[in-house]
Amino acid sequence: MTIVDNTLAILEMALDRGDWAPGERLPPERTLAARLGVGRSSLRKALAELERQGRIRRHVGQGTFVAVPPESEVVATLRLTPPPGPADVLELRLMIEPAIAALVALRGTVQDIARLRALIEEGAAARDWEAWEDLDSRFHARLAQASRNPLLTGVLETTNVIRRQGEWGALRSSTLNPERQRAYTDQHRALVDAIARRDAPGAAAAMRAHLAAVQSAMTGDAAIFEFSTIPTTQQRRIP
Incomplete structure (x- = not known):
C-alpha cells in the first residue's frame, strides 16, 4: 500500500467514525499532514480522491469541509407518507441487503474489508444500545458503499433515516441486550468472512440470517422472503 493509499484509508475511516460531522471543516492541511505523519503532497492526493468520491468539498480560501449528503428523492418522499415502521424497514432490508452483501463479495476491496472489520470490533466494545445502534448503522452503510452501486447506497440511507426516528429506537432499546449484541457481532463477522472469501x-x-435474527427479536416475525418472491400475509402480520 502506498503512502497515498494509506493516508486515504485513514481519512476514510475517520469520516466513517464521524470524527468530523457533515459540513464541518477539516483541520488545515499543514496540521492534518503533521497529525498523519505524511507530506502535504500525499495528503493533497488523498483529499483529491475523497473529493472525487463526493465525501468532502474544498473551497479556495475557506478550507476543506465534510460533504453534506444531498437529500435523495426517496428520503424526501418519506416525509409525504405515513412514517414507515420497524417492520417496513426490516422487510426492505431483507429484500436488498443480501444482494448488497453478494455485490461486496465480488467488488469490495481489501481496504473495504478492513474498514468493515474495524467497525465490527468497535461495535463489539459498545457499552450501550445507542452506541451499538450508531456503529451498526455505520457498518451497514459502509457495506452498501462497498457495493459500488449508488442507487443501493441511497435506498439503504432511507432505512437509516427511519432508524434515527423514535419508534425504531424505542423498540431497539427494549430488545437489544448483551447476549444479542454478541450474537449480532458474530453474525457480522461471519458475513465479512464470507466477503473476504x-x-x-x-x-x-x-x-439474510443476520437480518432474520434482528427481525425475530424486534417484531417476533421469523418469516424470511427472497428478493425475487412476493410477500404474503403469512410473511407479514397485518393488524
Missing part, C-alpha cells in the same frame, strides 16, 4: 452466495446467506 469472495463467496457471494455465502455473504448473501449470512446477511
Whole structure:
C-alpha cells in the first residue's frame, strides 16, 4: 500500500467514525499532514480522491469541509407518507441487503474489508444500545458503499433515516441486550468472512440470517422472503 493509499484509508475511516460531522471543516492541511505523519503532497492526493468520491468539498480560501449528503428523492418522499415502521424497514432490508452483501463479495476491496472489520470490533466494545445502534448503522452503510452501486447506497440511507426516528429506537432499546449484541457481532463477522472469501452466495446467506435474527427479536416475525418472491400475509402480520 502506498503512502497515498494509506493516508486515504485513514481519512476514510475517520469520516466513517464521524470524527468530523457533515459540513464541518477539516483541520488545515499543514496540521492534518503533521497529525498523519505524511507530506502535504500525499495528503493533497488523498483529499483529491475523497473529493472525487463526493465525501468532502474544498473551497479556495475557506478550507476543506465534510460533504453534506444531498437529500435523495426517496428520503424526501418519506416525509409525504405515513412514517414507515420497524417492520417496513426490516422487510426492505431483507429484500436488498443480501444482494448488497453478494455485490461486496465480488467488488469490495481489501481496504473495504478492513474498514468493515474495524467497525465490527468497535461495535463489539459498545457499552450501550445507542452506541451499538450508531456503529451498526455505520457498518451497514459502509457495506452498501462497498457495493459500488449508488442507487443501493441511497435506498439503504432511507432505512437509516427511519432508524434515527423514535419508534425504531424505542423498540431497539427494549430488545437489544448483551447476549444479542454478541450474537449480532458474530453474525457480522461471519458475513465479512464470507466477503473476504469472495463467496457471494455465502455473504448473501449470512446477511439474510443476520437480518432474520434482528427481525425475530424486534417484531417476533421469523418469516424470511427472497428478493425475487412476493410477500404474503403469512410473511407479514397485518393488524
